[in-house]
Amino acid sequence: MSEALLKEPQAAKSAAPTTIWYTRCPVPTTSGIAQHKHWLQHEFARHGITLDSIRASQDRAVRESHFRHSLAGSFREGGNVPPIWAKAQGQDTVVVGITWVDEEQLVFVRGDSDIKTVADLRGRKLGVVRKAASDLVDVGRAEGLRGLLTALQLGGVPRDSVEIVDIATPEWDLKEVSKTREDHHAIPTLALLNGTVDAIFIKGAGSARALAQGLRPILNINEQEDPLLRLSAGSPRPITVDRQTLQDSPEIVTRYLAVLLKTYEWAKDHPQEVVDTIAAETATDAESVRYAFGPELHLSFEPKLSEVYIEGLRRQKDFLLAEGFIDKDFDFDSWIDPAPLEKAWALKDDIVLG
Template sequence: MSALPQAASIPAAPPEVREIWYTRCPVPTASGLAQHFRWVHAAFAREGIAVHSLRDSDDPAVRESHFTHSLPASFREGGNIPAIWARSGGQDTVVVGITWVDEEQLILVAPDSDIRTLADIRGRRLGIPKNTARVVDFPRAQDLHGLVTGVRLAGLQPEDVQIVDIAGHDFQQRRIGAAGPGSIHQATADALLAGTVDVIYAKGAAGAWLVQERGLRPLLDINAHPDPFVRVNTGTPRPVTVNRDLAEQRPDIVARYLATLLRAAHWARSHPDEVTAAVAAETGTTADNVRRGYGPGLHQHFDVLLSDQYVEGLRRQTAFLREWGFLQGDFDYDAWIAREPLALAHQIVAREGPALPSA
């Protein structure tokens, strides 16, 4: 009779997971599509796993995990600034996929401004929000990055302009839509129209709304630049992050989530009108603002990848945030990227097909 193996050599059973959480920003994401049509819920219902939305929770501590990623067994896809900030503070997450949905990134002036060309911003007042928040001030970071990009495209340096702080609010306790009166750009747009500042930044459907409804005049669309790395900001690219322990102990769950996103991206390519309607609902704006803010090819750009461009774009955003003092500490960027779950997700789709689960 062979001897029983030592207890230490017996592989531990994978931990049981009965529920997972997800969160996404009010912007175009594969996760947003998957939850809008409840495909992610259906995918895990087969496994007896409940799926919950952080954004729909009544508990402020749970909603704050959108920024801190403190909730176990949680997935996040959205603006990269909170994800990078949480990792820099020691939160042990991994990037298991990245999406890149280009969006209008506008340098805006008032309708009656005497600023006519980008070079005219020399010496002018550039407004950025300064919010009261316990977490990273992502609106400040994104607006600063956009304006610094505009300054450098004008052949200037940040010291050639005046940076003016505009008082904001405690944004993490609110469910702010990406566009319309509740937009995170409202304070800076008000300051621009009041003459307190001369130039601001806005992006996506919110920027389109400010042009359409408040008459702001675009001086530059950074998104028109051919170099994708010039277009890097909080929304380009957007990482899909998950707790490292879940990725290591239950790679099947992480791969199943990613497989649902891959299928959603495949579906989106042949359903442009449905995608526009879903994103309009996600962003709290109109279909016309979605088309302007994200372009007519939006439905073709939900692919979840870990391509060289996507990984390098996220690296460059991390470097910008470090340079401008938004991070809590340094971390090993390369070790943050976990490629195995996405490879497993592709195997699932290849084996089971691209059809989405019935909601």
């Protein structure tokens, strides 16, 4: 199945699709809420189109499109590392919206450590995961390195005054979440607890688990007032689609975004249901969701292409290029297309959730 569905970046596409694909990261996303509530599936079924989950596929080649964006007729919303990497690899995708959910971004040390502030990290070992050899981008490493380097910047600590220590981890395979979720922070947490490293970075719902294990935060990047200092591998979260789908079936892209806009409006008035939905999406509990994402989570799901959101995504691209996660630059401005989102606002009121 995968050979027929997966395409090279410039492959042609003729007929309007009867099946489209979506994927989202196991973090708070507007797409995650909309698919969890079956609003996306219901809306496209009304128009004779089946919506399938990339991460639910039994075919690993299909699931890898979560990272590669190689599946024809597919939408993605989630962390920014894979879509930037896929674009740099040559996949012809388009950013048609961006969401931004602030979350706890914590630098942790052991509970008994003498490290009290970021300034105390001079001369210490900072742990960053490095996955087994693969041709996929190392998302976990990009996440950890971004967090720790931001912390050093905020604390005025030179990069060359610390030692970055690699922590070997297996490759991620983001299958559809169930009632239990693989803890990607378990291995670096163990490295911290056993003294292999002196500090690690954890963001999102995993921070609550780290606290329960006795780790102590010395910095929360999420407390920075400037959103461009709160950049991470998780935010901003681009909403991308392959360009061929946008060119051949622009109404599909508009409708997808209209459902997300309607979902955003619903979320504003249903804070508890949002928490419950995100708990299910992230395979955690409501208390951890509230801790990790704060009391205004339900107000955070509007797809936008604001100057700050776009600049944040641009800076993430620059970071990934500077740190070698992508090996070539691309025309960032041409990656952004605001037209579908503008049209989606006009269509939004025709969408009926349910």
